[in-house]
Amino acid sequence: MNEVVLSNIEKTVLSDYKYGFVTNIRADEAPKGLNEDIIRFISTKKNEPQWMLEWRLKAFRHWLKMEEPTWANVKFTPIDYQDIIYYSAPKQRPSLNSIDEIDPELKRTFDKLGISLDEQKRISGVAVDVVVDSISIATTFKDQLSKLGIIFCSISEAIQKHPELVKKYMGSVVPATDNYFAALNSAVFSDGSFCFIPKGVRCPMELSTYFRINAENTGQFERTLIVAEEGSYVSYLEGCTAPIRDENQLHAAVVELVALEKAEIKYSTVQNWYPGDKEGRGGIYNFVTKRGICLGDHSKISWTQVETGSAITWKYPSVVLKGNYSTGEFYSVAVTNNHQQADTGTKMQHIGKNTKSRIVSKGISAGVSNNSYRGLVHINKNATNSRNFSQCDSLLLGDKCGAHTFPYIEVKNNSSIVEHEATTSKIGEDQVFYCNQRGIDTETAVALIINGFAKEVMNQLPMEFAVEAQKLLAISLEGSVG
């Protein structure tokens, strides 16, 4: 039961690591370390306007005065911030000539995830016609969106083409001084997405990084900004359900969402970065600041996340409920296996009157991993008649893993109602046997049980995403029971 078995993803990523580190120095790369010159170098490389450079430098100077937070329930060796390369041009992948050259192990994982052949080629870096394909998709896609006045581009492009919007909103939700990792990101962010939905427009498709991942290298300090004007709607999908091979140790991303009156933003993430090997070596530190503000009345922001990857996850997608009658939602499934650690949750800050928030967190721990839910529900004095409902469930596989819940509740008025429910359960041998007795093998049984447990969150995901996310859950926990 407690034997640590390599999941397919791990095998894939591990086997792939032999391609990982390239030693020859590329021309478009900053030297290691972080100082003002490096920031100037990044800004110059990206041909940024002066105000952007100033913004970065200000963030950097503030960052120098800050200390790495230690309150999260995670342990890791100190990060040497001078040992990181903060800028490098899009990485060269080993170029393959056909799909047949893909590592068979990787291919099997793709098949298991049900990823289309074209997508497999794209992810694995098979050049040929695929790039052409995805560019043409992206072009058709962009045409359709721009007719509606929707702007969807990289943040670098937005800085060049829509400086007024970027100036107005960037840092308005997550200030450059917000926290240690947000300040670092503000100083050195490499790229990310920008999305603007004009007044009254309902974005007709799910926006996804999928369509432009080839064109821009998003890198480790990603920055995303989404603005939804009055009465607009957008559903945004982040991440990729394929095993992204990324040798970067530290990911410190910032995501900001702004919803004006009656606007709705739905933001879904499926994250499955390299979790480290079965001994806990390597893996991504995923230290992310995600926050949305319901600026206008009757606006709504909904976060849905399925977190299965990374060695350490430190992430609290939050909503500031400023507008009256605004709604914030957080649906999360966090899976930890082997030596993974996750400290994740949300903050719901009720400022406006009659605001509502809903938190559904499902933590699944296996191996010797640790999974913590940390959440704050704060209801201001003036946020009268507000409501919150929180539900935090933990599922344990085996008896060497941990599940922790840290709910913080602060209510400053007496017309609001806050409810909190929490459960902890284990996958039982009897549940697995029951499935076996109906002709279902253990692997499929665990997948059924896990997906049943996570169903309420999975239901929030867009259809096509949900199917992949379900398979991903099963793969991440392969070999954990039985």
Add this chain to the structure above:
Amino acid sequence: MPCHMTKIHTSYLIKQINVNEIIMLKIKNLHAGIEGKKILKGIDLEIKVGEVHVIMGPNGSGKSTLASVLAGRETYEVTEGSVEYLGKELLEMSPEDRAREGLFLAFQYPVEIPGLSTTNFMKTAVNEIRKYRGEEPLDAVAFLRMMKEKMALVNIDQSLLSRPLNEGFSGGEKKRNEIFQMAMLQPKLAIMDETDSGLDIDAIRIVSDSINKLHTKDNAVLLVTHYQRLLDYIIPDYVHVMYNGRIVKSGPKELALELEEKGYDFIRHEIGVAEEA
């Protein structure tokens, strides 16, 4: 003691010999236990296609253990003996392969799986079994058609099947869900572990009716029960009495009536102190 048992068994069998008999299950000298504790101490039992057998016995006699061992529950360790199932060595098969080969266990305490509907669970089970047999999976339409048909057969309501598996079900609802699953999977050998326990008399009748409907000349049923009352509705071909890990008495259905009348004490008396020595 086993001599005595065998004698009754074989003499009764002779009367039935004209039927075209195929052996479904043949248990020989089966010993099994849990964590070093011996529970089954030499079980011999033969079930032919088309038959209904009942195993009765007091609490702790090993009835449920026998059901679990046949289904392949790994918490029990088989220390001796063999089980032949339709010509194959049952004990060498994984629990899921036993199920795929048509062995079904109706659980005494069906487990709950939150968030997983019975419908979804059954769709997975049916298609896993079809895959094992080299058949194409049923599509949603064909599956739902099959479900409707079986629901009518065992008289179970759709609303129960859309709910998470057994979660918040009453005892009776859980047992009826087991029977529904049996109808869906159409097993060759159905082992019913105390399916009657915890049911009121109406529920027993409904469950028994369903079992009778599902029993044909091509399958077999092994009922494990504590009480005789189930036999008011299901007529067995054989009754076996289990005591202290052994089948100590076998006979026709009248044996159940005798047990009902005299109680399990009469068995204890019959096998006497010698058994304990």
